[in-house]
Every structure is written in structure tokens, then in C-alpha cells.
Amino acid sequence: MKRTLLATALGVALIVSGCGTGAGGTTGTDVGEEDGWKTIKTISGREIIAELKQTVKESPEREKLAAEQVDSEDYKGGLFGDPSPELAEDMAVQAIEGPIALEALGKVYGENGFSEEGVIFFENQRNGAEQSGIWFGVKNPDERLNELLAELQPKVDVGEILAAPIYIFRSAHTEKELNDIQDEVAVALKGMHAKRGSYSLSVDVKSGEIELNHDFLKAEQQKELEEKFPDYTFHFEQDGRLVAEPGDSSIIHPENTFTDIPVNDGGFILSVEAGRIFVAGGNESAIYYSFEEAEKLKVGQRVKVEASGMIMESYPGQGTAKYVEILPDYKPVGAELSESQAFVKAMEKFTAESSGEMDFMVVKEVSFDEKEVKWIFTLDEDRKVEIEDK
Structure with a gap:
């Protein structure tokens, strides 16, 4: 891990006091x-x-x-x-x-x-x-x-x-005061995010100003915080899009379900279970996402995920999905299968042939061979899984 100089602010505050003259100082x-x-x-x-x-x-x-x-x-x-x-x-x-x-x-x-x-x-x-x-x-x-x-x-x-x-x-403040106000703001925030969204909160040790990175606070909620803590200055920074309103879907559907043009964005859904999806391959990292609408999605779909909050640095990673955008399903002219259908068959073949060294299939590239009439899924280390288009 790359080392850095000591952080600007230390995790200690200072009990210093005194008056009079002192030892040459x-x-x-x-x-x-x-x-x-x-x-x-x-x-x-x-x-x-x-x-x-x-x-x-x-x-x-x-x-x-x-x-x-x-x-x-x-x-x-x-x-x-x-x-x-x-x-x-x-x-x-x-x-x-x-x-x-x-x-x-x-x-x-x-x-x-x-x-x-x-x-x-x-x-x-x-x-x-x-x-x-x-x-x-x-x-x-x-x-x-x-x-x-x-x-x-x-x-x-x-x-x-x-x-x-x-x-x-x-100093105009002490570290204990900053810690206390941070805790008070955190309590106020818990009542505002309605189980959706995330935030990171800190108080600048030099200025005493409150830094709040979020993806759920509306303008009126920000004003409410400022009025509740009038002695402090807030700096709000929105992290990506705001979370969907309660009752609104966090799944973004494509205008057209299918396309005959290859799609290179996103990654593939490898598994779907109650409240969780697993996405890997393409240009998405391998991550398990908590997602309330998981069961509305399907294995094999190519998706782009916008996360809410931090991703745990395990492998696979773990995080929370704020939005899942379903990308058009690639289906070449004359093909029987679409990319998502072929992907499911490729997963089944991969699992059957797997030696146990890899627990899941990470697809780097997908191509359709018109002459051979087959799908070719290129994995890590250039391993290939080929599926007949039928």
C-alpha cells in the first residue's frame, strides 16, 4: 500500500492552556x-x-x-x-x-x-x-x-x-466539540435518507466547517440542516445522481430491448437473488450489489451500475447499487440467440467444465461468428467459451 505523509488533521485534539511567561518561550x-x-x-x-x-x-x-x-x-x-x-x-x-x-x-x-x-x-x-x-x-x-x-x-x-x-x-473550537457536532449531524441525517442513499460526513479540524458528501439530500433538506445547526457552515457535495424517490424504480430500461450493433459498455449479471445481484465482466468490476429491485433483473443482462457509497475492497467487492441501467441486448441479424441468452448457456458450460480454480465467469469480450454461427466469449487469460447459436 502506498504510504503518505501524515494527514493534515490528526485524530487527537489538544488540551493546551496557560498564561504568564514560559521557559524562554x-x-x-x-x-x-x-x-x-x-x-x-x-x-x-x-x-x-x-x-x-x-x-x-x-x-x-x-x-x-x-x-x-x-x-x-x-x-x-x-x-x-x-x-x-x-x-x-x-x-x-x-x-x-x-x-x-x-x-x-x-x-x-x-x-x-x-x-x-x-x-x-x-x-x-x-x-x-x-x-x-x-x-x-x-x-x-x-x-x-x-x-x-x-x-x-x-x-x-x-x-x-x-x-x-x-x-x-x-482555536475557535476543540476536537471534542467537532466530534459532538458531527455526531449530532449524523443523527439528523438518519431521519432524512429513508433507507436509500449514502453519505460521508466530516468536520474540518482547522475551520470547523462541516463537509457533507451525499446522494439523497434535497435542497429543502440541506436548508433544514443549516437552520438546525446555525453556528456551523455546511459544504454540501452531491455524489452522482440523487437516489430515486420512494415508489420510483431504480432500474433504467433501454429505449429498444434489442440492437444489432455490438454493445461494449457495462458488465453482465451473473446471479440474482433476493435483494442482491452479482455483476462482473466487461468494463464493470466483480461486485455483489445490494439492490431492492434485484428480482426484476435477469442473469445474462448487460448492465451499467451506479453505486451508492463505498465499495468494500474484497474480491468480489461488495456495495449498494443506486441505479442499474439495462443496456440493449445485442442480437445480430439472422441470429437465433441474443447475447444475454448465449451468455446464460456459456455460464452453464463454464460451470460444467470449471476445475474449481475460478468460481465465476469473467467475460472480457463477446463476438458473434457469422460463418461458424456461434458466440465466442473471451474470458480472463484469453480463455474462450464457444456457444452454438441455437
Whole structure:
């Protein structure tokens, strides 16, 4: 599996607090906030309320570790993207400042103490950030923030880490608040999809905005969510077509049942059972689909499936069909059988001759030999199943 740099948002929130001065670090006590932590400056639109001091000009230990990142096969081989100074610094921050800063947080606040106080995330230049860094967002800072500075500043002083990539800012929210609102929105959504459709829901740890990808929400339902959660901004993204209305069919029939022109789209239905179809071959992956109208379909039909939600990465895969489009059944001029009828016969022959190495027939290509008057189904590894047209 391809590795990636650490995700922009970490699955932890931050319990950081503090006021006063701290172990050589700079605290924002000069300008005025009620809690005593003032804004020192603004970076990337965020109010910095405390920072470490870069007390040494050279950091040989840090430079050595950073050089090891550039010499790594991950960097040279382009595992995270084309080699560049920006990528080199992203990797260095995540390998050096990141682990040390997280360890210090755990020491000061405890492993599970972050979520009620703030958020924490990385930003990478390779993803468009102005700087590589690890960001600690604190909603209600208190004296513990000085303890964090006291843990980290000595490591800057001896050249183990740099001060610049560690950012401490005032956050408008905590991770617990984001998790709670995500759960509340999920509950509201359950009453809206009427057992049809799917969604993915997340809350941006930086902005607190709600990202909602769906295939069932109407405009009035989106407005209802926005009115129910007025303190949050929603970003709705529709995934393909909306699911069919209750009572409407999710099967799309062709204008003409038959065609004398070969059809190359879609895949074949290999099995039909209550609430489920199995589709494989052609240009469709081998997938078992849950589908309420499964029993209205037939084995051998060539179909195109629009899925709702994720497909499980097993083999065959597993998912839910939102729409099943039946394609015209190819029947050459003068042929006795149509493609779907010949396919059923080919499946029967394949099953009878199968050695057990393959459990199902995956058709790559179908052709009709007019001279021999037979159907030819080409499978994986160019194996062929031939069926007389009768």
C-alpha cells in the first residue's frame, strides 16, 4: 500500500492552556485578551498566542536528521511526490518536530487530555501551505501552556528541534466539540435518507466547517440542516445522481430491448437473488450489489451500475447499487440467440467444465461468428467459451 505523509488533521485534539511567561518561550501577554493570552502576530489567518524562541544559530543534530530524510528512498523515489525543498522540509518537520512536540503534549496534558481543549494538525507545503509545521490550536489557554513551552524550549536551545515549525494559536473550537457536532449531524441525517442513499460526513479540524458528501439530500433538506445547526457552515457535495424517490424504480430500461450493433459498455449479471445481484465482466468490476429491485433483473443482462457509497475492497467487492441501467441486448441479424441468452448457456458450460480454480465467469469480450454461427466469449487469460447459436 502506498504510504503518505501524515494527514493534515490528526485524530487527537489538544488540551493546551496557560498564561504568564514560559521557559524562554514567548507568550502573548502584551496585548489584551480576558484570559491573559494576547495575539502576538497572525500567520495563515490564525492568531498566534505563544511561541518558542530560536536561541541558537545552528542546529547540527536537527540538520543531520533532516539530511537523512533527503537521503531516504521514500524521498528520492518520489513516494510522497517529486523531490523538492518543500517536500524535504515537510518530511523533516513530521520526522523531527512532530514526534517531539506530540510527546511533550502527552507529558503535560496526558494521552487522552487533548480533545476538550483544542485541536492539533500538520500543514505541508507540498499541499499548498505557506510553511511546514505542526499546529496546536487552543480554545481556552491556561497555565499548562507554559509547561508545554518549558518542555520544548530546551530542545530548541540544544539544537534538537527548530522553533519555527511549532505554532500555537487560538482555536475557535476543540476536537471534542467537532466530534459532538458531527455526531449530532449524523443523527439528523438518519431521519432524512429513508433507507436509500449514502453519505460521508466530516468536520474540518482547522475551520470547523462541516463537509457533507451525499446522494439523497434535497435542497429543502440541506436548508433544514443549516437552520438546525446555525453556528456551523455546511459544504454540501452531491455524489452522482440523487437516489430515486420512494415508489420510483431504480432500474433504467433501454429505449429498444434489442440492437444489432455490438454493445461494449457495462458488465453482465451473473446471479440474482433476493435483494442482491452479482455483476462482473466487461468494463464493470466483480461486485455483489445490494439492490431492492434485484428480482426484476435477469442473469445474462448487460448492465451499467451506479453505486451508492463505498465499495468494500474484497474480491468480489461488495456495495449498494443506486441505479442499474439495462443496456440493449445485442442480437445480430439472422441470429437465433441474443447475447444475454448465449451468455446464460456459456455460464452453464463454464460451470460444467470449471476445475474449481475460478468460481465465476469473467467475460472480457463477446463476438458473434457469422460463418461458424456461434458466440465466442473471451474470458480472463484469453480463455474462450464457444456457444452454438441455437
